[in-house]
Amino acid sequence: DIVMTQSPDSLAVSLGERATINCRSTLSILYSSNNKNCLAWYQQKPGQPPKLLIYWASTRESGVPDRFSGSGSGTDFTLTISSLQAEDVAVYYCQQYYGTPRTFGQGTKVEIK
Amino acid sequence: EVQLVESGGGLVQPGGSLRLSCAASGFTFSSYWMNWVRQAPGKGLEWVANINQDGSKSYYVDSVKGRFTISRDNAKNSLSLQMNVLRADDTAVYYCARDTYYYDTWGQGTLVTVSS
Numbered sequence: 427d428i429v430m431t432q433s434p435d436s437l438a439v440s441l442g443e444r445a446t447i448n449c450r451s452t453l454s455i456l457y458s459s460n461n462k463n464c465l466a467w468y469q470q471k472p473g474q475p476p477k478l479l480i481y482w483a484s485t486r487e488s489g490v491p492d493r494f495s496g497s498g499s500g501t502d503f504t505l506t507i508s509s510l511q512a513e514d515v516a517v518y519y520c521q522q523y524y525g526t527p528r529t530f531g532q533g534t535k536v537e538i539k
Numbered sequence: 540e541v542q543l544v545e546s547g548g549g550l551v552q553p554g555g556s557l558r559l560s561c562a563a564s565g566f567t568f569s570s571y572w573m574n575w576v577r578q579a580p581g582k583g584l585e586w587v588a589n590i591n592q593d594g595s596k597s598y599y600v601d602s603v604k605g606r607f608t609i610s611r612d613n614a615k616n617s618l619s620l621q622m623n624v625l626r627a628d629d630t631a632v633y634y635c636a637r638d639t640y641y642y643d644t645w646g647q648g649t650l651v652t653v654s655s
Binding site for chain 1 (some may be wrong): 574581583584585586589598600634640641642643645646647
């Protein structure tokens with residue numbers, strides 16, 4: 427199985443500041459057929475289901491604010507919140523969809539400092 | 540509106556059985572792979588099972604193989620998860636999720652508690 431490891435496990439950021447979450451896979455998840463990385467990011471707020479934010483490592487889902495961005499390739503990926511808002515407090519998960527089982531990172535909890 | 544609504548969760552004793560359902564609406568259900576994903580209390584997300592568009596292929600996480608069965612009824616736009624020989628570590632919120640490689644639509648989840 428492909429193991430996804432996120433860092434840090436939690437972080438506290440001041441309102442308006444940048445938040446950066448890292449995700450590493452145990453093997454490359456670059457899909458040769460379309461030269462895209464099979465990596466998605468989800469946001470989960472308390473008591474709610476996960477919400478898709480980013481797919482193909484850097485494509486923002488419709489309706490997601492542009493302060494959220496994804497980057498990286500191969501085995502190393504980053505989710506960046508450029509200017510943290512109060513409504514961004516949540517747990518964020520990366521997921522690879524290159525192989526089965528589709529594995530998730532352990533999650534990163536983002537809080538306000 | 541694309542929507543998934545789970546039902547069927549509840550309290551069950553260890554060794555018991557439960558059947559979860561997921562009602563889909565707002566999209567052509569038969570065109571998509573579908574998944575079950577679970578989340579134990581205070582823990583992360585774990586993919587459980589998936590099924591292809593016509594129900595001819597299904598896959599499971601090792602921990603549920605032989606105990607859980609995923610199925611679908613495209614005529615009724617419905618996804619199911621039959622869970623047998625339940626264990627305490629199956630306690631979780633179970634979500635159904637639509638598969639477009641990534642999971643673009645999730646239900647609200649249904650809680651399964653396995654306890655005596």
